[in-house]
Amino acid sequence: MTDYKLFRQGVRDFLALELSPELVRAGELTTSVFSDFEAALKWHKILHNKGWVAPEWPKEYGGTGWDINQRYIFQEECKLANAPSIVMMAIQMLGPMLMHYGTDEQKSFYLPRILSAEDIWCQGYSEPGAGSDLASLKTSAVRDGDDYVVNGTKIWTSMARHSNRIFCLVRTNKEVKPQAGISFLLIDLNSPGITVTDIVSLDGQIEQCQVFFQDVRVPVANVVGNENEGWSVAKYLLEFERGGHNFTIDIKKQLAKLRCQAQSVKARNGKSKLQDPVFRHRLAEAEIEAMALEQTELRIKGTLSSGGNPGALSSLVKCAGTELGQRFNALSVDAVGQAATPYHPDSLNPRYAGKTPAPGYALTAMAEYINNRAATIYGGTAEIQRAIIAKQILKL
Amino acid sequence: MMTEDQQMLHDAAERYLRDNYDFNSRREVVSSSEFMSEPHWTAMASMGWMAMPFTEEQGGLGFGMQECAVVAEQFGRFLVIEPVFDSVVVAGALLTHEGVNTPDAVIEKMATGEIHIILAHAEADAAPSVTNTRALLQPTESGYRLTGEKVFVAGGGSATHFIITACLGEAFAYALVERDARGLTVEAYKTYDGRSGANICFDIHIQASALMASGEVAINAFSRARARAALIASAEALGAMDAALGATVDYTKQRVQFGQPLASFQALQHRMANMLIEVELCRSLVAAACRAHDNSATDEWALILACKVKTANAARHVTQEAIQLHGGIATTDEYIVGHYFKRVAALDSWIVSRDEALETFIAVVDAA
């Protein structure tokens, strides 16, 4: 039997030792899926040195060998300690996919570089014309000797500006049914013919990019899985994007933060916002939703640890988890009121030490509220998740 | 139904903003170091919008909130950043309330746009309805010493004057102060909705005549200003959500996924139908609340508070749905629809927050 208490203490000791104030600051000021990149990279390297950067990976590839409860404890403790979020696309999605479909050469070349952060990967699926209808993607890869020649564009590519590689879905056959002509291709972003432009988000931050490919030569050896079988590779990978995430951990953190925000603001009667009955009821209702979500995640975790597959339940949890997260974001903005309104990007920079127009407890509220609208759009929209539920669970 | 006056105001505002206030030129101002556009401000003054709430004797047009709301709705629709109503309706209510000692010249200048006055009331960590301020007015030989700090003064970036609330002994009071008064420092910043805000800090001497009101007069005027702010916020939110719905309908008709326009999916049609229901419910309530206010009806307060709560809820829902139904494109700064959402988010807590309005609503209907 694993001693989980002891394990938790070990994680806490490690975090107390290794998380510098700057890293904690970056964690506290995180307003989206991504933390300040510099801090995230530092933290990634610290975790890598410890051998803890990819707890979900099998041990032989550099994972930790932890069971599902230990992994949960680790995630939870990192969140509670305000560790920055590391860039997860490769660890969460590409790695497991390479283990499953990659050649030995691909595995031995790429996997260690993912762990060490020598490579930072971004995900190139979506295109301007292909969002929910991903199979309609047009970026083409045409065989020319030992290379493909890639043309087209990918959009909403998170972290592309910080990445040196991109995993893409490209069209390798136009003659067949859309799903049947897609291949999964690994591309070096430094290849000639690639341009990356920034997209400014609604909260004023830059996390997404558009990537343009003009006659970019990519070795044929960079296909993962078989040519024209990229769709099943991608579907396998999407399960990792949707599964494996514990919304409860995020939401508990949000709840703690929200309580602190609401306690900081005093209402007319001198009582804090948290004691304001109107607000308190709304918060309690959201807390109850959080409990239902937690129990659902625990139930699924139970299935997983006995070897089951969550299947479409991960869609259910994605809908419930992201929408509840958004509800907490709205409560935060309501709790702090006008203190959420100043737009002052420096305030969100962990290295900024100057004055901020809003008090500390209010700094992230509006940015999170705005940014997190995307949570029901990326990784398969809330509508597409519901379509999956209808089809796969309800058999409609 | 709109009256002839209201229709004219509507058409003029709609025309001016459509022709001169497109999203891209707005973005230029927002991303510049300016807190608003001076040329627009001047044009808006010459359209008469700043004279609307003042009586003819005061040099105004003598319109009520029903007329102001018609223009405010267009402000929401076009995401106007100039704090016109912050000045003429909110500060205007504080300066024109019965018993307030405002010099005629101040109102005249406000009505012509020569000055703009912004209420500076909120204090750090305090809810906006708090009237026992930490800011203090202390009598001196020649007037008063005014000390304290105010935060999140919406529209404060471009204000020429502030109305600062403070306690005078036990009494709630407020004074009119010039932005460049000695001893007043203004830290201005941009806000997420493209407007401006300011934190101000002051230790200044004011003349006795700069004290506009105190005690019961001040409390009543403040309450009227808050009522009017709630109406303006509601009207603007109505314009913003209606425009967000319009943008969503247009976009989903154009955008093709799975070989058909998004608008052809029934699941999305129903969502847009729900958005419309919300917009129309709000439209009724905004009109009714403004009418009740203009007529000093007995149910005025209940209607105004209901209006604030309902439009805040609906505008939040509708603008969130607008983003959702657009998908990724709506999460970018370049695309208009998310900006309605951001404006609505700021309006939610402007002067009267949704939660405060709900709490007060309960008290008002229970007392009736």
Ligand SMILES: Cc1cc2nc3c(=O)[nH]c(=O)nc-3n(C[C@H](O)[C@H](O)[C@H](O)COP(=O)(O)OP(=O)(O)OC[C@H]3O[C@@H](n4cnc5c(N)ncnc54)[C@H](O)[C@@H]3O)c2cc1C
């Ligand atoms: C912050 C952010 C980060 C992202 N990061 C990445 C990334 O790193 N890599 C990447 O490849 N992509 C990324 N994406 C893109 C994301 O996957 C797409 O935005 C998403 O798939 C939706 O596509 P779309 O934006 O084109 O919206 P659309 O597909 O055009 O959808 C618009 C709306 O219509 C609805 N809709 C569509 N089809 C149907 C239907 N059949 N029935 C009912 N409703 C429907 C959608 O649910 C949505 O509400 C990111 C997006 C965001 C916002």
